[in-house]
Amino acid sequence: MNMKMNIQGGGTAGSAGGGRSAAQKAAPVSPAASLKRLLVYMKKHRPLVIFTVIIAAAGTLMQVFTPKLLGGATTLIFQGLQSRTGIDLAALAGVLVSAALLYLGIFLASFLQERLMTVVSLRTTETLRNAVKAKLNRVPVSYFDKHSTGDMMSLAVNDIDNIAQNLQQSLTQLISSVILLAGTLIIMITISPLLTLLSCFMVPASILTAKIFTPPAQRHNKKYFAGLGSLNGCIEESCNNFTVIKSFSGEAEALAAFRSSNADVCESGWRARFFGQSMMHIMMFTQNIVYVLIAALGALRVIAGGLLIGNLQAFLQYSQQFASPVARLSSIWGSFLSAIASAERIFILLDTEEMEENAGAPEIQSGAAKVVFDSVTFGYSDMPLMKNFSLEVEEGRTVAIVGHTGAGKTTLVNLLERFYEIQEGVIRVDGEDIRGLDRPVLRRRIGMVLQDTWLFSGTILDNIKYGKPGASDEEVITAARAAYAESFILQLPDGYNTELTEDAGNISQGQRQLITIARAFLSDPEILILDEATSNVDSRTEMIVQKAMKELMRNRTSFVIAHRLSTIYSADRIVVMDHGDVAETGTHRELIERDGIYADIYHSQFRQAA
Template sequence: MSTPTTPRPAPAGPAAKAPERPAYAAQARGGPGGGPFGGRVQEKSLNFLPSLRRLLQQLRPERGVLVGAIVLAVAGIVMSVLGPRILGHATDIIFAGVTGRGPVDFRALGDTLLLALGLYLVSSLALLLQGYLLNGAVQRSVRRLRDGVETKINRLPLSYFDRQTRGELLSRVTNDIDNVAQSLQQTLSQLLTSLLTVIGVTVMMFVVSPVLAVIALVTIPVSVLLTTVIGKRAQRMFVAQWRSTGELNSHIEEAFTGQSLVKVFGRQREVEQVFAERNDAVYRASFGAQFISGLIMPSMFFIGNLNYVVIAVVGGLRVASGTLSLGDVQAFIQYSRQFTQPLTQVASMANLLQSGVASAERVFEVLDAEEQTVDGGAGLPVVRGRVEFDDVSFSYVEDQPLIEGLSLTAEPGQTVAIVGPTGAGKTTLVNLLMRFYDPQSGRILLDGVDVATVPRAALRSEVGMVLQDTWLFHGSIHDNIAYGRPDASEADILAAAEATYVDRFVRSLPDGYATVIDEEGSNVSAGERQLITIARAFLADPTLLILDEATSSVDTRTEVLVQQAMAALRSERTSFVIAHRLSTIRDADVILVMEAGAIVEQGSHEQLLERRGAYWRLYEAQFAAAVE
């Protein structure tokens, strides 16, 4: 048939209404940003090595490219480490001529220098190509990671988004993934070349002078110990940094979205105070993480300089004794610099790697979240619209039942109105029918088929939905209406707009149907936004229709007109209408009165008034008091 008429933005499902489940909503808002003055998330310690291993596994599809990059890196480093040895030989040629052992052999000197120049040039080209291949592999891997997160988001149940604030979730799938990409891109290439340089230089140092090589290698355990001690403290700070960043983003997103509400209640100071507190938390965590991890590089420089002094003194003594040539000492000093420099680079990359792994762990938490049950079974046959709830029980929170043993039947073409006080479970009933949630027990049948055995997409393609909380995406009015049925013709779109009185106000807009609605829909009124969502449902032509306070934001005159359009829309369709305004459901075939998750009364408008029960009390509360 048609696609679902009310799209669900990833951050929060449209059917999730806090008033229907106060206990659960209170629990769900326990995270960061759950209100301008909400709580804080629990800190999860960083499990560095397993998370790093899992992050590197994202590169597995790039094995061929990585092997090529490693080969190029090895070739480039080998030629690079041979350079000082050849330049040392050039120094010996010059020294021999200066000390009177014979004239300087400029031909041999030129050949030696050209050889060194050629090696350095080829080495640079190899390392440049290696960096190109490695960066490409990293970016493709991060792209797959983003695709994986996007796919995962679409497989998560609505309850997951109820427990997560939008700012925190957006921070994970944007800031954290960007940080992972930056960390991998900056560290992998440099770590590879640095480690290979250390190996190559170590070999050459032992070739030149085993004694000096042993002196130089003494710095390795000292450097490793220092890096480990500093790194452990930095890990905790990086976890705190990204957790605090997520909390700050959550508060900003919430405060900016609800800016009008904040100003209405005069809570700017409180919002600014919470912002200041969370901003300070980000500052303290970021400063601590960067400062502590930043201690690694100057410490390594200090150790490297001490090592340089010792090598220079011992090397000078061995030249004086004739054990080593001047060229060998020169080459070894270059090697010692080449040895400490990559160690310093590895240390400087440690803070980036720790930050990247901390962000990766936050992304992995999303990827590891429990998914909704897997769709099974085949698609639906031709749907007539008979809906049956068979002894259904459901709760958002364990040990806090909301609906228990509910049974009802809606025949094809019937209009079933659902009324009751806030929190009675009206919207929950619709959530279960749409399979936004699955019941703990009982069955929901559509034409005798258990909806739990039907793919969600097939089920929702038969349902049109208009919610009290309208949702329009950034685009034109035309595109928002056409979302209900992408293959609809222009004539169908215009007919849907005219039938739902959208055409009436669109004609007065300067750009007409091409008017672009911003993200918050602030350039059209709340009632006009609701009319657009009704037109979207009208265009979808669904078999089942769900109206959740669909006319709550329109004026009384427009409501009468829309009711006429909705009556035409409900014709020959099974409709579920959730309403607080009882005047809108007088002509319903069946009215269900819900209290505390149970149906306490059902019947027509006249029948329920005659019983003078729960429905009569609701009706009297709305109309009798108004008349008085």
């Protein structure tokens, strides 16, 4: 959003900074480091987490004591039936009431810990999502060149939702399972060390199963979430280019690309879930075998008189309780692997190198600014597009930038806006190196009107006001009149309060351009950049826009990028670029007389018009 504000000129840019090497990827993050770092985001909610742990511990301890209590009830009934005195109903009633109270306590503890962990997990992911959004405001523009919108949306939505879901489900289960495992083991040892030893067979089986299934589960989880990002990118691209797809009958190709991406997600998704859930099912199978062996051996000990029948019943329940957290830990580990895969993707973004801040940078003086490109070298890759490029534009002058496609026209203004950092040389505004200026300060002084319009869902009033958020409605109306936009705005059903749909599809392309021009008027910049600003309007509207542009450029240092040379005849100076360098410079008449590149472009357009 902030980047769009900068492009349209005016307003406060999102985050300052100067990017070092544009979109370098951070080094991959290890699972252990990701888990540790994820828990750091929960530090803010430490009191709630501690309270949840206490409640979980209390509930689990009640769960540990319940089988022993019920085993005592079974022993009372068995001994009462064997004796002549009968069953001690008062003692039995006391045991059953105590058990009922324990079960009620278990229910309340479970309810409270789920409720609290829901709050903790959602607040944690809220913090993460805010961090991701803030980070996207601080990364260099080149980061967006190398990452699809769909993938970034998947990071901010799918990956963070996955973390929230697994935190909520797994963390309380992990706490309960560890406490239940320890408490159950202690009680089991007091009942029968021999049967306890048999139950402990579950532990090495669990470790071995986790060791076998963890690597493939982790690998496929990473592949799944990366594929999900690609799938979102495919969908987003198809929606944005729907008209193009229809126009060229490309539905079959678009559908084939979607199916291929969807198949990859499906394949990696079921494999990730298969390996993740298999750990739990294998442990359940092992648990059932151990349960049968304990029941058989325990029955023999009861017959031999070495174990009370109530204790056998309690031990069988404890063996289930002991096996349950072991199997559950395998399931929890699978869920954690999924959360870690998402966390790693998020942390790679959060560790991406940011644009540098320029704290205490000087302000640019108001008024028309002098702009100097001094021996600038720049390239989007290892091959430089500009090499030792120099250009000087006096304050208040209009300079037109022309040249063939790929000559470096748009790159020039991108460097002036500091969307990209130059590799060598210096760019000065009023004698100040722009790398020493705060980006918001620099961009508040620069207004841009592009060939592609950037409008947002909302009213026309809000879209124009985006160039100067604190502007009054009267200032907005004045800017719209100056841009000759008010005539069509007042014809709309709600005038300035007309709601624009996504991509402003409910108004024409020319009307969208007039709104962006009104935004530039409102921002009142010292430096103005017009990049093919009239290319999407008809001839009649172009005349109106040109008149507005002439007024807008008065007393401002202006850069006009144009392919149609008819729009730049009156420029103070025309700079012809070729392969990132200045090939020719002069007025329209001088360049025509020189009979060079400019004259060739001019005559080719004249022949096309004829």
